[in-house]
Amino acid sequence: xxxxxxxxxxxxxxxxxxxxxxxxxxxxxxxxxxxxxxxxxxxxxxxxxxxxxxxxxxxxxxxxxxxxxxxxxxxxxxxxxxxxxxxxxxxxxxxxxxxxxxxxxxxxxxxxxxxxxxxxxxxxxxxxxxxxxxxxxxxxxxxxxxxxxxxxxxxxxxxxxxxxxxxxxxxxxxxxxxxxxxxxxxxxxxxxxxxxxxxxxxxxxxxxxxxxxxxxxxxxxxxxxxxxxxxxxxxxxxxxxxxxxxxxxxxxxxxxxx
Numbered sequence: 107x108x109x110x111x112x113x114x115x116x117x118x119x120x121x122x123x124x125x126x127x128x129x130x131x132x133x134x135x136x137x138x139x140x141x142x143x144x145x146x147x148x149x150x151x152x153x154x155x156x157x158x159x160x161x162x163x164x165x166x167x168x169x170x171x172x173x174x175x176x177x178x179x180x181x182x183x184x185x186x187x188x189x190x191x192x193x194x195x196x197x198x199x200x201x202x203x204x205x206x207x208x209x210x211x212x213x214x215x216x217x218x219x220x221x222x223x224x225x226x227x228x229x230x231x232x233x234x235x236x237x238x239x240x241x242x243x244x245x246x247x248x249x250x251x252x253x254x255x256x257x258x259x260x261x262x263x264x265x266x267x268x269x270x271x272x273x274x275x276x277x278x279x280x281x282x283x284x285x286x287x288x289x290x291x292x293x294x295x296x297x298x299x300x301x302x303x304x305x306x307x308x309x310x311x312x313x314x315x316x317x318x319x320x321x322x323x324x325x326x327x328x329x330x331x332x333x334x335x336x337x338x339x340x341x342x343x344x345x346x347x348x349x350x351x352x353x354x355x356x357x358x359x360x361x362x363x364x
Contacts, residue, residue, distance in 0.1 A: 108139040109331060114338050116141035119191045121183075123174055123231055124201030126153040128300040129251060131161075132326035133198055136334050138164035143191060147172040147183055148201065174201050174227035177234070184238045194239040196337045199228045199272070200251040204265035217264045224268035229275065240288050247337040250276050250292040251329075252348065256356035269294075273348050280346030289345040291336050296352025297361070298324040317361050319354035 120137050124130040125146025134157070137144050143166040148154050154169035161167045168190060172183040187194055202224040205216070232248060240246030252269040253259065259266025273292055280290040297303070297314050303323075315322050332351055335341055350356050 108136060108334075110136075110140045110334060110338070112139065112141055114140035114334070114340075115196070118142045118195040119145070119187070119193055120196035120198065120337070121145045121147065121187065121194060121235065122198040122200055123147050123172075125198075126150065126157040126169075129295065129298060129326050129329050130198070130200040131157050132300075132330040133200060133333050134167070135161060135164065136327070136330040137196070138167060140334060140338075141165070142196065144168075145170065145183075145187055145191075147174075149173050174231050175222050177230050180230045180234045183231075184234050187235075188238065193243065194235055195246060197231065197235050197240075197246070197248045198251070198333060198337070199231055199248070201227060201231075202251070202265070202268075204262055204268075206261050207264075208261065209263040212264050217267075220264040221268050221271075224265055225271045228272050232275075232279070236283070236288065241283075241286050244287045246286075246288045248279070248288065248290045249333055249337050250290070251333075252276075252292050252294045254294055254296045254350065254352050254356055256294070256350065260360075260362035276348060277346050284345065289342075291341075291344060291346070292348040293329065293332055293336065294348055294350045294352070294356075295329050296324055296350070296355045298326055298329060300326045314361065317355065317359035318352070319358055322353065324351060324353060 120142045122130050122134045125134045126148040134144050146169045151171045158167050158169045170183050170186045172179045204220050250272050252272050255269050276292040
């Protein structure tokens with residue numbers, strides 16, 4: 107079931123990075139339901155193959171192994187899309203990763219690893235695919251998945267810094283690339299009940315809902331619905347925005363205990 111018409115994105119080709127699980131997989135699912143041809147990429151072939159198999163009944167789904175930190179792998183991904191479809195209309199920058207830690211325990215090496223993945227990797231994909239597809243075609247929609255950085259990101263300073271960089275990138279590119287007909291927006295999920303949450307210790311997950319005004323965690327489908335809207339023609343006049351989907355958490359409640 108989807109809240110959108112099944113032909114909303116008919117004829118569109120979309121790429122979802124980190125599309126093998128969690129929020130990325132849910133986004134790929136909803137894009138297929140509204141008629142888009144979808145590519146997913148990630149670092150683990152087994153996970154991607156399993157995801158693609160589970161989605162094949164919904165529409166045209168393909169996968170390609172690609173580490174977004176490696177520009178050569180990103181270029182090969184662009185080659186693959188060019189060969190198979192000849193075009194790309196939508197880019198969802200969803201891939202990323204981080205680990206919880208107080209700032210004083212984040213080593214320069216750990217900080218660099220998260221920045222390389224969440225900020226540099228996002229730019230690697232955006233730069234490559236915009237120059238390959240969007241700028242030449244004078245069209246395209248880019249959607250960046252970031253995080254709840256509204257009041258900083260205590261407990262995850264490294265990814266907070268990286269995601270803030272992507273937030274600024276979103277605003278800057280929305281202005282610079284408007285002349286090419288490219289829209290660029292971001293979605294900032296709060297705490298979402300997804301496979302990504304499972305990697306964190308149980309001690310960190312206890313009582314999370316109580317710090318959220320709506321008193322529950324978000325659903326991956328809720329994030330995906332927002333993403334589909336923003337990359338669709340229904341949002342044709344929206345660009346440069348970061349929309350929070352967090353149950354009001356950014357306005358009230360503290361997850362990180364002082």
